[in-house]
Amino acid sequence: MKRNLFGMAVGLVVAASLLSACSKDGADAKYPTKPISMIINFGSGGPTDLSARALAKAAEKHLGVPVVVVNKPGGNGVTGVSELKNAPKDGQTIGILSFASVAIIPNQIKAPYTPDDFEGIIAYGEYQYCIAVKGDSPYRTVADLSAAAKKKDGGFSFSASGYPQPFAMVKVGEKDGSKFRYVNFKSGMEAVMAVVGGHVDASVAIVSDVLPFLKSGEVRILASAGNSRMPQAPEVPTLKEQGYDVALVSWFGVGAPKGVAANQLEVLRSAFLKATDDPEYQNTMKTLSLPSMKTSGPEFMKTLTDGYKEIGVYFEQIGNK
Incomplete structure (x- = not known):
């Protein structure tokens, strides 16, 4: 009897440990089970808003839950990004991260965040x-x-x-x-x-x-002013072709606050990657004259982090920091 009780106790301890580990990792085989909020850091009707709404709608098909869009404009995109940083790290809130808002503006003003406060889900577009x-x-x-x-x-x-x-x-x-x-x-x-x-x-x-x-x-x-000519005006050369060594690269994409569980990030990254192939989404991007892309979350964050550091050095050199 003692041996059986001891075996039961060991089994309970192991089960509790496993449950605790799952809880810490945010592991939930059914994620997501309720609507996900997407914060857009610009007002409604602009290219960022319309492209994000189209992508969110396409991602719903792969997530199995609604993606509810919430516009939080202000401060050249800072307000919405700040809201995303402070959102619960439960996988229920994601948002738009744009190069200017995350990599440039924090070098100009005392923004309440840096790129290190976020996880990348996907970079899906580039401003031309x-x-x-x-x-x-x-x-x-x-x-x-x-x-x-x-x-x-x-x-x-x-x-x-x-x-x-x-x-x-x-x-x-x-x-x-x-x-x-x-x-x-x-x-x-x-x-x-x-x-x-x-x-x-x-x-x-x-x-x-x-x-x-x-x-x-x-x-x-x-x-x-980009790396390539514009499809809308292919006869116009780039700055580089005209002898000026500059190309403006300004990606935008979807991110989450730092601390979201790895398994939830995997679900989100997979769903949004598949969403970029959606015909309705692709048509929206063409209508908005926005080049569509599908860059991984980690690569997206590397671009934002590297840009943040490089632009910081530039602003220090010109005395703007």
């Missing part, structure tokens, strides 16, 4: 940027624009809605010895309207914000 001037501008190339800026006292002004866009004109100015003054606007559309209205000499903006004015002839694109 371009340099544009007014449609009747005499400038046909970036070199034309830069040469004219060099001749003018005080240089030229350009509009943008935040970083990384200004880096393009910084590099042009450094190479040519020309001066460009950055004029900040709250949105990309406002930045483009400024060049259309003749209030600034040029604009560095997201391609999707420029396209309506390109089609109407109100703006002219001088360069693609």
